[in-house]
Amino acid sequence: MTSAPCPHLEEVGTVRQSRRRQCDECVKTGDAWLHLRTCQTCAATLCCDSSPNRHASKHAQASGHPVISSAEPGERWLYCYSDDAMMEY
Ligand SMILES: [Zn+2]
Ligand SMILES: [Zn+2]
Ligand SMILES: [Zn+2]
Numbered sequence: 232m233t234s235a236p237c238p239h240l241e242e243v244g245t246v247r248q249s250r251r252r253q254c255d256e257c258v259k260t261g262d263a264w265l266h267l268r269t270c271q272t273c274a275a276t277l278c279c280d281s282s283p284n285r286h287a288s289k290h291a292q293a294s295g296h297p298v299i300s301s302a303e304p305g306e307r308w309l310y311c312y313s314d315d316a317m318m319e320y
Contacts (some may be wrong), residue, residue, distance in 0.1 A: 237241040239297045246309065247274045249302035250251055254278040265304050268310075272296035288312065298318035 235299040236290035242310040255276050257264045268287040273296060287299050288294030291312040302307050308319045 235316075236317055237311050237316040239311045239313060240280070240309055240316060240318050243271050243309060246300050246307075247271050248273065248294075249276045251276050254282070254284075254286055256290075257284060260284075267303070268299040269272040269302045270294075270296045270308055271300060271309065276302060 247269055250269055252267070253276065254264045254267060257278055262284055264282040264284070266279035266281060268277055268279050270277065270287070270290060273294070275290060277290050278284055280288050285298045289309070291297055291299065296312040298309055308317060310317045
């Protein structure tokens, strides 16, 4: 890890990886998603801000879990919704 741009990203030790290749919320309603993100607090797998339902963003607001990672293959970055901060790992 390089130096983190905010305290939430600083707290992430081992990056949690997605358990599933689907958005936990979109599958319930049959909606489509674009990219997947993983909550670093509870490991929920949710869809990105370019997806129609933006579940990762809604989850961050509702739960107070600010940090997500990209769950896309080959992408290694973390993002904090609270601080609009991003870092690669
Ligand atoms: Zn932060
Ligand atoms: Zn979704
Ligand atoms: Zn969460």
